[in-house]
Amino acid sequence: MLTDDQLREAFQAAGDELALPVEGRAAALAAASGGERAAPARYDARAAHRRHLTGLSVAAVALLVVGAVTGIVLGTRSTPPPSAVGGPTALHPASGVASSGVASNGLSAGGAAVGSAPVAKVPAAGINPGGPNLGAPTPASKASGVPAKIASTGSLTLAIGRSALNRDVAALRSLAMGAGGYISSTDVSEAASTGRASLTLSVPATAFSSTISGAEHLGTVRTLVTRAEDVTGQYSGTAARLQALEAVRSQLERLLSHAAKVSDLLDVEAQIEQVQTQIDELQGEQRSLDQEVTYATLTVDLQLRTPPHHAKPSALSRAWSDAISGFTGGLKWLLSISGALLFSLLLATALGLLGRFGWRRYGPRLRRHFL
Amino acid sequence: MRGADGAGARGEAPTALLEGWLAEWYAPAYRTARLILGDGAEAEDAVQDAFLRLWRFRDAIPEGEAARAWLYRVVVNACYSRARSERRHEMSSGDESLLDGLAEQGAGPDEKVAGALSGTAVRAAIAALPEALRVPVVLRYYADLSEREIALAIHRRAGTVKSRLHEARRRLGADPTISRLLGAEEA
Numbered sequence: 165m166l167t168d169d170q171l172r173e174a175f176q177a178a179g180d181e182l183a184l185p186v187e188g189r190a191a192a193l194a195a196a197s198g199g200e201r202a203a204p205a206r207y208d209a210r211a212a213h214r215r216h217l218t219g220l221s222v223a224a225v226a227l228l229v230v231g232a233v234t235g236i237v238l239g240t241r242s243t244p245p246p247s248a249v250g251g252p253t254a255l256h257p258a259s260g261v262a263s264s265g266v267a268s269n270g271l272s273a274g275g276a277a278v279g280s281a282p283v284a285k286v287p288a289a290g291i292n293p294g295g296p297n298l299g300a301p302t303p304a305s306k307a308s309g310v311p312a313k314i315a316s317t318g319s320l321t322l323a324i325g326r327s328a329l330n331r332d333v334a335a336l337r338s339l340a341m342g343a344g345g346y347i348s349s350t351d352v353s354e355a356a357s358t359g360r361a362s363l364t365l366s367v368p369a370t371a372f373s374s375t376i377s378g379a380e381h382l383g384t385v386r387t388l389v390t391r392a393e394d395v396t397g398q399y400s401g402t403a404a405r406l407q408a409l410e411a412v413r414s415q416l417e418r419l420l421s422h423a424a425k426v427s428d429l430l431d432v433e434a435q436i437e438q439v440q441t442q443i444d445e446l447q448g449e450q451r452s453l454d455q456e457v458t459y460a461t462l463t464v465d466l467q468l469r470t471p472p473h474h475a476k477p478s479a480l481s482r483a484w485s486d487a488i489s490g491f492t493g494g495l496k497w498l499l500s501i502s503g504a505l506l507f508s509l510l511l512a513t514a515l516g517l518l519g520r521f522g523w524r525r526y527g528p529r530l531r532r533h534f535l
Numbered sequence: 536m537r538g539a540d541g542a543g544a545r546g547e548a549p550t551a552l553l554e555g556w557l558a559e560w561y562a563p564a565y566r567t568a569r570l571i572l573g574d575g576a577e578a579e580d581a582v583q584d585a586f587l588r589l590w591r592f593r594d595a596i597p598e599g600e601a602a603r604a605w606l607y608r609v610v611v612n613a614c615y616s617r618a619r620s621e622r623r624h625e626m627s628s629g630d631e632s633l634l635d636g637l638a639e640q641g642a643g644p645d646e647k648v649a650g651a652l653s654g655t656a657v658r659a660a661i662a663a664l665p666e667a668l669r670v671p672v673v674l675r676y677y678a679d680l681s682e683r684e685i686a687l688a689i690h691r692r693a694g695t696v697k698s699r700l701h702e703a704r705r706r707l708g709a710d711p712t713i714s715r716l717l718g719a720e721e722a
Binding site (some may be wrong): 166168170171172174175176177178179180181182184185188189191192193195196197 | 550553554557558561562565566567569570575579582583586587589590591653654655657658661672673676677679704707708713714716717
């Protein structure tokens, strides 16, 4: 067991070598002097207790009022219009796009049909693809005052005429270039029956809205999904970790200049290298976030408007198809009446048993009576 | 606490009185808080809170020797508040103080490195203790409070303080780095 003296000496040494904050005393003096002006000179426990109770009561009432008002407001806002519930949005094939991060809301009932496919525009929460908010300068974060970092993505599916495929691909390229962006991926298939193209446009976030509007004019919109992810927290966290690691690195470099032994030098250098690796990783992450925030990504799928053409079936295949259809139809009919059939059978059996029981019991008497 | 333990002291100009307290007590209070919390910024905030509370309720400060225990009581309470309200940043403990210590000490480079490393090891061992043991052991061996004063500072009975100090000593003794360091010093 360690002795008191040993511990005292070790603790004193460990504590006394801690540097005092440069402005610590001045800050404490300013805080205490400032607090004095607003504080009572004498501590009155009862008065403080009363103040606490009063404060708590006021806070509770305020919370109730705010909660009630918020509930009413949110309840009013979150109720969708009857036309949007169970409407064309239920058939929207790309709802998964907006399923993470920012959930979709405000399902619009853009119910005009293209062929047999329903049209659904599904803007993500807080995003108005055609409005002024999207791509506008990012608002400042309420908590930190740091400008919010928003990463915008979108997915647009357009129905186009067969002859327009190449023209629209070229138009999308021009659209991206004109906005100061670029095409990050292209996939074009010009097969006769299944012609389609998929392009990913990376455009400056400020031009995202105008790019969507421009692309929408190239065909008939089948689906539009936009999504805005707030990465401010992630960005701030990365920046803070980076700052802390850079401070550690500079301190280690200072330590390096003080170390005289080779073993110490090697140890410190190894630590510097480790910290530098982490700094590099964080810088990469930060660049990636910057890229996501600076450039919005819009994926445009171009699909042919006309349905695929099918060859006329032969007589044999028609006959086979009719046979299958007849067989399944008969099976369906059998299944559909099986319930009623079973019930009738059970009823007949019960009546038969009852009749037989009655005949055995009263039959001879009846026979004697009538004969 | 000088300056707070008599009517004469309370008759001084308020700012001068506060400055006197800070000149005498800021450094030990800050370092105690730093050892308890393990983080410089948190300790600075805690001590600032503590002096604000002391100053606001200065008429409640007891007179005589009990004033010192009162001061540490307020500092410990501020530390508890900080520890509860915010999770401390692990990265900032240790290295900074190690380097600052090096900068301040007048010894040669090897001695500086060795001294700073042992200080870091002791602080790491203190930080590894649970809060219930860390606070009394820092008050006992850094702030040099008696068991009775610690009991007053942490609102526990003297018997509880005694058993906690015993357990803290046992754990520190079981730490191989601390044993080696203190054993080496003893040798």
